[in-house]
Every structure is written in structure tokens, then in C-alpha cells.
């Protein structure tokens with residue numbers, strides 16, 4: 027039988043990591059403070075290997091490497107947009123590919139990370155859905171995208187990553203076994219404030235309820251895309267399993283938990299979900315849970331002939347929402363020249379490799 031995999035230094039929550047390191051060093055007759063040294067190298071030094079942990083004696087570095095793993099995703103491809111958006115395609119240790127995107131704005135540098143390799147949700151407007159589902163990411167593979175991206179940013183004197191959104195490939199609430207530890211590690215280990223972390227979902231009700239129970243004020247974004255259940259079913263197949271009224275009741279629970287901000291994401295597709303009569307029901311839903319609405323022009327994908335709504339329609343949507351007391355913003359499309367929308371770079375690579383769904 028194959029040996030069980032070594033524990034992954036990046037996947038353990040800070041308390042577990044501390045205990046595991048204490049046991050390791052005590053077992054070797056080493057002082058307990060070595061555990062803290064290693065934790066500092068991981069969380070503050072962003073060390074990639076025990077070899078980089080230069081204040082550990084050489085035999086201890088070697089022993090750490092034999093007892094634990096530390097595999098971060100490796101850069102497979104990098105695309106930089108003219109508007110400053112940077113997209114990384116990462117190769118995981120077993121060869122699967124995931125994406126993350128860095129989006130600089132005036133005061134923030136937001137990193138959009140993936141929670142699954144591919145996605146099983148099959149949303150009809152999304153390039154990741156088209157590529158299909160490969161596997162769940164581990165907490166370390168989620169956190170690894172943050173570490174590698176931060177190192178990339180800091181190495182170029184571009185400041186640091188200020189905000190994190192789970193809006194890359196995959197449905198984070200369909201990988202809660204890794205999402206919850208990853209949130210704890212990012213918040214307690216790497217000190218990313220909970221209010222700077224947003225989890226985006228297409229409406230996995232049990233996951234929304236679990237997030238509502240967490241004491242930290244992580245933010246939640248619901249990919250709504252239609253205020254009408256029937257129209258929504260055509261865009262998001264999960265609507266059949268968790269219909270909008272159930273999702274809204276979970277969001278009310280999240281809202282009632284206090285101090286937790288909800289955003290609705292609404293991708294505007296010409297002639298599909300941009301009729302002005304959808305504005306009042308959308309405003310009603312947003313008001314119910316105090317949600318902010320992000321209006322996003324549809325980013326065309328290879329196998330769909332849908333087009334983004336015209337700019338004037340998007341502006342009219344925003345104005346209609348605001349007239350009904352709902353805060354709304356039009357999110358500019360970033361990185362279009364580098365295919366920076368969810369899943370597009372991976373979809374392109376899969377097409378080149380002859381994989382992916384056809385039609």
C-alpha cells in the first residue's frame with residue numbers, strides 16, 4: 027500500500043499547524059520556539075521550501091522537508107492586460123490547471139482565486155462551466171494562489187494584495203471542506219481581514235447558512251443574474267435544486283447575523299436578462315437583504331453567441347435600481363484583452379489540448 031501523503035504545511039489551520047510543528051520538533055529534541063519560527067516563515071516570509079527558513083539549523087530544515095509537504099501551485103502561464111489586470115494560470119502538483127486574477131483599482135489590489143479545478147455547476151454564461159469539473163482544491167492549493175500572487179506583486183513593488191474574492195474557477199460553497207479551513211488560514215494566519223474576503227456563490231443554501239454561523243464578518247456575493255426563478259434556471263442550473271425563495275431565506279439569515287455585507291452580481295446579457303421590467307423585482311430582492319448590486323457587462327465566451335447589453339441599457343438598469351433606493355455600480359470589464367473572465371484562460375488551454383465540452 028502507498029504511504030499516506032505527508033501533512034501539508036499550507037493546508038493546516040494555524041492552531042493545527044502549531045501543534046503539528048510542536049510535536050515534530052519536540053520529537054526531535056528541539057525547543058518549542060522552532061514551531062513559531064516555521065510559522066513566521068510560512069505566514070510572513072511566504073517561504074516556498076524549508077531551505078528558505080534560514081534561521082533553522084540545516085538538519086532541521088532537512089527534517090522538516092521529510093516530515094511535511096509545502097507545494098504551492100507553479101506558474102504555467104501569465105498574461106498582463108493593458109489595464110493592469112494580471113492573470114495567472116497555475117499548475118497544481120498533479121497537473122490540473124487553475125486561474126487567479128489580480129485586479130488593481132485606485133486604492134485596492136483585489137485577488138480573485140479559484141476553489142475548484144473546473145466546476146460542476148454548468149452555468150450557461152461561464153467558460154469554467156464549459157470546461158467541466160476536474161477536482162476539489164485543498165485548502166493549501168487555495169491559499170497557495172494567494173501566497174504565490176502576493177510574492178509576485180511584492181517582488182515588483184506593486185504594493186500588496188488587499189482584498190480577496192472567491193470568484194475564480196469553481197463554486198466555493200461546493201468545496202466547503204477546503205473553503206472553511208482556507209478562510210481561517212487566510213484570516214488568522216496571513217492576517218487578511220474578514221471584511222476584505224468575499225465568498226461568491228450561485229446559491230448553495232447549506233453553505234450560505236454555514237457562513238452565516240461563522241463569527242467572522244466574511245462578505246458574501248450571490249451570483250443572481252435574474253430576479254425571476256424561471257429565467258434564472260436557464261442561466262444557473264442550481265436554481266432547480268435551491269430555488270430563489272430558499273436562497274433568499276438563507277440570505278436573510280446571513281444578513282440577520284449582523285455586519286455581514288451582501289452583494290448581488292448581475293451579468294447583463296443582451297436580450298436575455300436585461301429587460302427593464304426586471305428592475306423592480308431585482309430592486310425588491312436587493313432591498314430585502316440590504317444588498318449592493320454589481321452590474322457586469324457579459325464577457326463573450328467562445329461557444330455562446332450571446333452579447334453584452336448595450337452600455338445605455340446597463341446605465342438605465344443602474345439608474346432604475348438607484349431610483350428604488352438600491353445601491354448599484356457598473357463593474358467595468360477588466361482584462362478583456364487577456365481573457366480575464368472566469369475560466370477563460372483555462373478554457374483556451376483545454377481547447378488547445380483538445381479537451382472540454384463541444385457546443
Ligand code: SF4
Pocket residue numbers: 145146147148149152153154155156194195196197228249368
Ligand atoms: S459561474 Fe461559477 S458556479 Fe457557475 S459554472 Fe462558472 S465557476 Fe461554476
